[in-house]
Amino acid sequence: ADDSRHLIGVDLGESEFSGEVVNLRGEVRRSARIPLDGRDGDEAVELVHRLMDELVEANDTPLVGIGIGTPGIIDTVSGTVRWAVSLNWQDLPLGRLIRERNELPVYVANDSQAAALAEYIFGTDRRANNMAVIRVGRGIGAGLILNGELFQGDGFGAGEIGHVTVDPDGVPCRCGRRGCLETVASSRAMVEAAQRSIAEAPDSALGRLAAESGGTVTIDILARALAAGDEHALRIVDHASRQLGRSIAGLIGMLDVHRIALIGAATALGTPWLEQVQAEAARSALSLQTRRSVVEIGRVDPARAVVLGACAVLLTRELGLIPTR
Numbered sequence: 001a002d003d004s005r006h007l008i009g010v011d012l013g014e015s016e017f018s019g020e021v022v023n024l025r026g027e028v029r030r031s032a033r034i035p036l037d038g039r040d041g042d043e044a045v046e047l048v049h050r051l052m053d054e055l056v057e058a059n060d061t062p063l064v065g066i067g068i069g070t071p072g073i074i075d076t077v078s079g080t081v082r083w084a085v086s087l088n089w090q091d092l093p094l095g096r097l098i099r100e101r102n103e104l105p106v107y108v109a110n111d112s113q114a115a116a117l118a119e120y121i122f123g124t125d126r127r128a129n130n131m132a133v134i135r136v137g138r139g140i141g142a143g144l145i146l147n148g149e150l151f152q153g154d155g156f157g158a159g160e161i162g163h164v165t166v167d168p169d170g171v172p173c174r175c176g177r178r179g180c181l182e183t184v185a186s187s188r189a190m191v192e193a194a195q196r197s198i199a200e201a202p203d204s205a206l207g208r209l210a211a212e213s214g215g216t217v218t219i220d221i222l223a224r225a226l227a228a229g230d231e232h233a234l235r236i237v238d239h240a241s242r243q244l245g246r247s248i249a250g251l252i253g254m255l256d257v258h259r260i261a262l263i264g265a266a267t268a269l270g271t272p273w274l275e276q277v278q279a280e281a282a283r284s285a286l287s288l289q290t291r292r293s294v295v296e297i298g299r300v301d302p303a304r305a306v307v308l309g310a311c312a313v314l315l316t317r318e319l320g321l322i323p324t325r
């Protein structure tokens with residue numbers, strides 16, 4: 001019965017578009033991926049169509065529909081991408097375009113919100129009423145589950161904490177302003193800081209690890225330098241994790257949410273990073289609230305979180321089902 005119908009879940013990620021055909025238990029039946037290679041605008045829309053063609057073709061099981069997780073502010077009612085900076089999409093009727101071409105129900109959701117839903121449904125032991133899931137990758141975005149449902153706010157942008165200013169005199173952000181949280185605390189910000197530090201101190205453990213890998217820093221190299229106790233790596237991660245911790249304290253103060261999961265590329269930094277985030281969050285809000293809040297690294301396979309969340313949105317809207325593990 002689990003294979004009586006299939007779903008398509010899609011993740012329009014920063015470096016590649018990927019998708020899966022899954023059964024009603026979320027098990028993969030077919031998958032496809034296409035590298036983005038810097039394409040945006042109409043070219044990126046063409047890539048979505050190509051990805052759909054690969055997933056839909058040769059599929060002999062009835063499809064419930066298509067769920068899409070994409071960066072940006074998404075009007076989930078109409079399926080319109082209001083604004084996605086990295087893809088250069090503005091007021092793009094993505095849901096309608098995909099629906100007309102494939103003649104299937106299509107739901108479009110913000111990728112962080114979709115990933116949050118996946119973490120809430122598939123990642124928690126006990127079903128909490130409320131949960132905040134913060135995605136710390138090249139950008140930063142949160143998804144909020146309130147009273148058991150995805151909370152989107154008045155303009156669908158709930159959880160867009162990555163572009164809240166934390167340093168008014170900070171560095172320029174890709175949104176056009178300065179000192180946003182993601183210019184300080186994202187994996188991209190940390191990797192760039194590490195790159196600058198290597199230019200100044202090439203003999204550090206961080207510098208040597210990077211040199212062994214051809215001179216380029218990745219989040220994994222930063223993680224290894226951190227684990228080795230490199231002072232430059234410690235300083236970079238300390239600065240970034242403090243800002244993230246303070247933003248989390250803001251969420252705790254405002255929502256009194258007890259379950260907070262961190263997902264995304266930065267989680268590769270592991271315990272040293274997590275502990276700093278936890279400590280700063282605890283220091284920056286009322287202990288009455290923070291001592292009951294658990295900040296932890298998410299449990300859903302990061303490579304599948306957006307796809308599973310997009311499928312969950314589809315199932316909820318189309319069949320009225322809340323999927324279970």
Ligand SMILES: [Zn+2]
Pocket residue numbers: 162163164173174175176177178180
């Ligand atoms: Zn910004």
